[in-house]
Amino acid sequence: MTPGNAEDRRTGAGDHGTAAAARRRATEDRLRAALAARADLLTHRDLRRDAPPQGHGRGVRRLRGAALGVLGLAAAVVAVCLLVLLPGGPQTPAPVVPAGTPGISEPPPPTPTPTGTGTGTVGPSPVDPRVTGRP
Known part of the structure; x- marks a missing residue:
């Protein structure tokens, strides 16, 4: 055929x-x-096959990979430092409102003692104990 x-x-x-x-x-x-x-x-x-390539092809690729790894690590360290150390970062506490001045409260009015009971007890002094009369 x-x-x-x-x-x-x-x-x-x-x-x-x-x-x-x-x-x-x-x-x-x-x-x-x-x-x-x-x-x-x-x-x-x-x-026939050509001769294998000569030169720095493999070494350059290895060096480039290592350089990119180091560069990435350095960028990560810088980012963490910026987040932590700059104002407004997570480590900076929020500002606290200053405390107001404490007010002096009036002492409670003295309780009247009944006169003529003959017990001989003296009631509380009408003068505030925190205030001294010394000049």
């Missing part, structure tokens, strides 16, 4: 010898010849 016959069966042309089938066969033959010629141009040297 030849490849041309298989295509004729697929397209339904058969061995009728029509012009369309002949053109298809000629096109296929030309394509096969072109591909075979191109394949003959390749040698084993064209298919």
Whole structure:
């Protein structure tokens, strides 16, 4: 079985010898010849692997990764320091309103003692004990 016959069966042309089938066969033959010629141009040297790259490619990537890690760590430390040490940070207490001056309250009025009971007890002094009469 030849490849041309298989295509004729697929397209339904058969061995009728029509012009369309002949053109298809000629096109296929030309394509096969072109591909075979191109394949003959390749040698084993064209298919060998290239030499591995030389230079600092791996070391530079490793250094760049370490530098980015250190830079990220430094940025995190700076952010924490700014949050903690600047005014208004979580460690700064809120301002407290100053206390007002304490007021002096009046002492309760003295209770009157009944006179003439003869008990001989003296009632509380009408003078405030916190105030002294010394000049």
